Amino acid sequence: xxxxxxxxxxxxxxxxxxxxxxxxxxxxxxxxxxxxxxxxxxxxxxxxxxxxxxxxxxxxxxxxxxxxxxxxxxxxxxxxxxxxxxxxxxxxxxxxxxxxxxxxxxxxxxxxxxxxxxxxxxxxxxxxxxxxxxxxxxxxxxxxxxxxxxxxxxxxxxxxxxxxxxxxxxxxxxxxxxxxxxxxxxxxxxxxxxxxxxxxxxxxxxxxxxxxxxxxxxxxxxxxxxxxxxxxxxxxxxxxxxxxxxxxxxxxxxxxxxxxxxxxxxxxxxxxxxxxxxxxxxxx
Amino acid sequence: xxxxxxxxxxxxxxxxxxxxxxxxxxxxxxxxxxxxxxxxxxxxxxxxxxxxxxxxxxxxxxxxxxxxxxxxxxxxxxxxxxxxxxxxxxxxxxxxxxxxxxxxxxxxxxxxxxxxxxxxxxxxxxxxxxxxxxxxxxxxxxxxxxxxxxxxxxxxxxxxxxxxxxxxxxxxxxxxxxxxxxxxxxxxxxxxxxxxxxxxxxxxxxxxxxxxxxxxxxxxxxxxxxxxxxxxxxxxxxxxxxxxxxxxxxxxxxxxxxxxxxxxxxxxxxxxxxxxxxxxxxxx
Numbered sequence: 001x002x003x004x005x006x007x008x009x010x011x012x013x014x015x016x017x018x019x020x021x022x023x024x025x026x027x028x029x030x031x032x033x034x035x036x037x038x039x040x041x042x043x044x045x046x047x048x049x050x051x052x053x054x055x056x057x058x059x060x061x062x063x064x065x066x067x068x069x070x071x072x073x074x075x076x077x078x079x080x081x082x083x084x085x086x087x088x089x090x091x092x093x094x095x096x097x098x099x100x101x102x103x104x105x106x107x108x109x110x111x112x113x114x115x116x117x118x119x120x121x122x123x124x125x126x127x128x129x130x131x132x133x134x135x136x137x138x139x140x141x142x143x144x145x146x147x148x149x150x151x152x153x154x155x156x157x158x159x160x161x162x163x164x165x166x167x168x169x170x171x172x173x174x175x176x177x178x179x180x181x182x183x184x185x186x187x188x189x190x191x192x193x194x195x196x197x198x199x200x201x202x203x204x205x206x207x208x209x210x211x212x213x214x215x216x217x218x219x220x221x222x223x224x225x226x227x228x229x230x231x232x233x234x235x236x237x238x239x240x241x242x243x244x245x246x247x248x249x250x251x252x253x254x255x256x257x258x259x260x261x262x263x264x265x266x267x268x269x270x271x272x273x274x275x276x277x278x279x280x281x282x283x284x
Numbered sequence: 285x286x287x288x289x290x291x292x293x294x295x296x297x298x299x300x301x302x303x304x305x306x307x308x309x310x311x312x313x314x315x316x317x318x319x320x321x322x323x324x325x326x327x328x329x330x331x332x333x334x335x336x337x338x339x340x341x342x343x344x345x346x347x348x349x350x351x352x353x354x355x356x357x358x359x360x361x362x363x364x365x366x367x368x369x370x371x372x373x374x375x376x377x378x379x380x381x382x383x384x385x386x387x388x389x390x391x392x393x394x395x396x397x398x399x400x401x402x403x404x405x406x407x408x409x410x411x412x413x414x415x416x417x418x419x420x421x422x423x424x425x426x427x428x429x430x431x432x433x434x435x436x437x438x439x440x441x442x443x444x445x446x447x448x449x450x451x452x453x454x455x456x457x458x459x460x461x462x463x464x465x466x467x468x469x470x471x472x473x474x475x476x477x478x479x480x481x482x483x484x485x486x487x488x489x490x491x492x493x494x495x496x497x498x499x500x501x502x503x504x505x506x507x508x509x510x511x512x513x514x515x516x517x518x519x520x521x522x523x524x525x526x527x528x529x530x531x532x533x534x535x536x537x538x539x540x541x542x543x544x545x546x547x548x549x550x551x552x553x554x555x556x557x558x559x560x561x562x563x564x565x566x567x568x
Contacts (some may be wrong), residue, residue: 007305018302019310021291021397026303026434028374029313060441090384092311099401100374101468102436102443113305117383140427142438152312152386152436154426157344159386184384 004075004081006114011081023111025094029151032056033092036075036245038084041124042283043075045244048207052148060148062095065110078116087118088245092150122245126271131252131264132168136230137161139172139179147203155182171254177227184243185209188236189267193222199209206241215274230255248272288365290358290398295365307395308376313435316340317376319528320359322368323407326567327359332491336432343431346379349394360401371402372529376434406529407479412556415548416452420514422446423456423463430485439466455538461511468527469493472520473551477506493524499558514539522549532556
């Protein structure tokens with residue numbers, strides 16, 4: 001059965017879900033997005049995603065074509081129409097369609113698109129038991145990674161580099177320091193302290209990151225928000241990633257080096273449990 | 285009258301020219317493009333654009349959905365159908381539509397879109413007589429600017445910053461050195477020598493740049509391909525830009541500093557004349 005997709009006010013079969021070739025999302029990557037997980041038919045960490053969407057729009061001086069209430073209602077309607085128990089909802093807003101010009105168009109109506117992806121193995125992810133393997137690649141993305149834009153070609157290329165290397169994902173590195181994963185935040189644990197890069201324009205301000213760090217501090221774990229090197233990561237006691245669709249996943253190999261004994265560590269395991277428990281409680 | 289636009293094998297009225305919301309050009313900026321000028325109904329510097337398109341596709345391991353001969357034929361058909369005497373033809377190829385995944389899809393058909401823009405004042409550009417004014421802004425683009433991708437949000441933001449500053453365009457600057465303009469290459473002239481940044485992954489390999497440097501050398505002008513600073517630019521005898529739709533345009537103000545006496549210089553003027561003459565001769 002074809003999915004139902006939301007495009008600019010209409011619920012359409014996915015085959016008919018189209019945008020103008022003049023849409024600035026297509027011509028200029030002039031668009032922002034969010035991905036929200038669905039567990040048990042409910043939206044995980046939704047207020048965080050809604051808030052970050054507002055910030056992305058604001059940083060780009062882009063108007064929203066719908067109110068926050070309308071956007072939430074579309075999420076819920078798509079979950080319902082597509083019968084999503086476990087999966088993802090993708091949302092994209094662009095500056096809209098106008099004849100091609102680097103200058104922002106006057107009076108264009110922003111475009112809004114939402115679609116669902118049914119997934120199994122989000123909550124019960126086999127990779128949570130085995131951990132994932134990552135390579136390190138240079139971080140060649142633009143300088144405003146704090147804005148969640150659709151300029152995702154480099155993360156896509158890095159994922160393909162990981163695939164060619166026979167591993168699961170890539171960590172991005174700038175001046176010898178890890179910035180983050182291709183579509184997730186990166187962490188190491190050393191001597192009982194969780195280390196993850198501080199917020200800045202260099203990394204995405206992960207919604208799952210914020211929640212996980214809050215839970216870690218509430219559980220009396222030590223957290224240091226600072227940059228770390230690839231060598232530190234290889235020498236860590238544990239490593240893991242967080243993201244809206246992976247929640248918390250252990251990393252057991254970094255750029256060819258086995259992390260500790262190569263088994264998922266207790267910190268990642270515990271944080272995944274807490275995150276799933278708490279976020280399910282708060283899911284809406 | 286509505287333009288005729290080419291989309292994946294069909295010639296369509298622009299209102300019907302659409303792509304799937306699952307197109308990776310829309311979701312990941314996973315697409316490349318070219319813009320070719322039309323003068324007197326003929327394509328300017330077309331072989332250069334066709335060759336660069338092949339290179340962009342190859343760098344991204346993206347297949348072309350049409351042969352070079354077919355792509356040229358579509359250009360000509362659109363010129364004819366839209367009665368373009370003077371204007372631009374925009375071409376975009378993306379990795380095609382597939383359910384959203386950072387990994388490249390297996391078996392997706394690349395998308396191809398072409399449209400025209402009728403323009404006056406390309407050959408007889410009033411800015412060629414007055415020159416343009418630019419500001420300098422940090423170059424925050426990704427690290428592979430040699431690939432002509434649709435990740436154009438930052439150039440668009442830089443153009444808007446120029447507009448807000450009341451000037452025409454922006455020059456991008458990295459580590460104090462000018463890389464290029466928002467959608468053009470940047471040059472200064474000092475003591476009779478034309479200076480423009482050397483080719484690398486840091487700048488677009490401009491088709492007009494290559495032609496203009498060739499003409500300059502044939503005319504016995506001195507050319508140095510090297511990086512230059514903003515201060516050097518402000519202190520230059522002349523400055524100009526080149527690009528497929530501007531050809532050669534003098535720059536008379538850089539980041540608030542008047543270049544020499546503030547009038548277009550003889551080198552830019554001469555190179556514009558040569559470029560227009562030679563490229564019209566070779567137009568096809």
